[in-house]
Amino acid sequence: MISTTPAYQPPPSVPKLSLTNVHKAFGQKVVLDGVSIDIRPGESVVVIGGSGTGKSVLLKSILGLITPDSGSILIDGQETVGLRGRKRDTVLRKFGMLFQGAALFDSLPVWENVAFGLIQGEGMARGPARDKAVEKLAQVGLGPEVADLFPSELSGGMQKRVGLARAIADEPEIIFFDEPTTGLDPIMADVINDLIVKCVKELGATALSITHDMASARKIADRIAMLHKGRLIWTGPASQVFDSGNPYVDQFVHGRASGPITMAVRA
């Protein structure tokens, strides 16, 4: 795209991502019930919360894959709720996303998955895109021999890492990681944590991650927020998460079955 005016640069005080009172219900089931949070450029925020509390829905709402019922989502100060067509494409160009289920294109070999954004989005030629893909695969601990396999030929953890390589391949400004270390062995999980930290620190990307893995959360997060019953009930620096003074957070991070959060199971 050719434009004569320089790209809009927001002043540094504007949050990269600003959510105000976001609501989303599926039929009767209220999932997001007024979520508000501001994320500064270059900040890494981790959202924790029980299974099924709507963490993935939150990420998808920001991406516009799910339309929120109400509330406002600003990206670089620009309202994105209700954006359509080409304007939405421009906004989405800033994002990279690792899906919880990896969501690899199973009709394409691994390297084309990783290079997809480079080839289709940025119009890079296939040769150089392949080299770049192999380089990104190496960063997530996968050798060049994986490049020509198809996603169905990979283990779950390998698929996850390919998804991660795809999310960071075109060096997006904002990266969402939905459970990046789930299904990985502890050593590889730590490699991935380092990689996420590196993306944020070196590329200056803004990161919003979801994880159940508290070690990972402490390592990658500047700030941690807890989602419970559709709201962010606690937000604070990562260092404070183990002595937050909030009974919900305490129960969650220490993994206790008894406490204010009750699970709907029959004993």
Place this chain on the structure above:
Amino acid sequence: MNSTNPVTAFLDFLALVGRVLLAFFNRVGRLSTFTAMAVFHCLTPPFYPRTLLRQMVEIGYYSLPVVGLTTLFSGMVLALQSHTGFARFAAEGAVATVVVISMTRELGPVLAGLMVAGRVGASMAAEIGTMRVTEQIDALSTLSTNPFKYLIAPRLLAGALMLPLLVLVGDIIGVFGGYLIGTYKLGFNPGNYIQRTWEFLETMDVVSGLVKASTFGFIIALMGCYNGYTSRGGAQGVGQATRNAVVSASILILVFNYLITELFFAR
């Protein structure tokens, strides 16, 4: 049951009719919007020649055996049937003409359309449906690729372009089937049969068949894509989408077959 009051019973009935009608118009509306969007994206860049080519091979080349076999046997049976039928009023000489006109106007496009609906429409719905439920379509949008342009437009174009070619080949094979039976079994003179085939054939017979074919190709791809794209809920949803794609495409093919015939030949 205490709804014996005829007024409430009548109102219940009206409500039921209303609900059914609303659901129907809701569906028609959705399909129309989908079609309009799809056509719009067929005509505006970026285009994806690679995917288009792949779909053209998939629809055109790989459907040849099934279309060839169907039309071959239809041409053969047509010659046999019309011979025995026409013998009743001593018009056996018309066999060659009947075979070629029925093949080009009707049997070629309809049989090829129905066979391809089962083969290609089903696989499109299954593939796109699987992409939907495994979040691959969401992943496309986060990689700055419009799913309509990347997935749907190439399939619609390939359907509308390749079916006429398939039908042309099918017409020839069908006429050849009639020729085989005519000369080897019914004792026609080969030169005579071929001359009879050409004698009364008009350009419009072939052209109308090809217009039908193109329309059917579009319908097949549209139904496959629409049902796949809107599928919900795992393997069962994908199965349902596949079935709906084949059934709705087959019915629409028969309806449009009538409409186009009316358009071309009704005086």
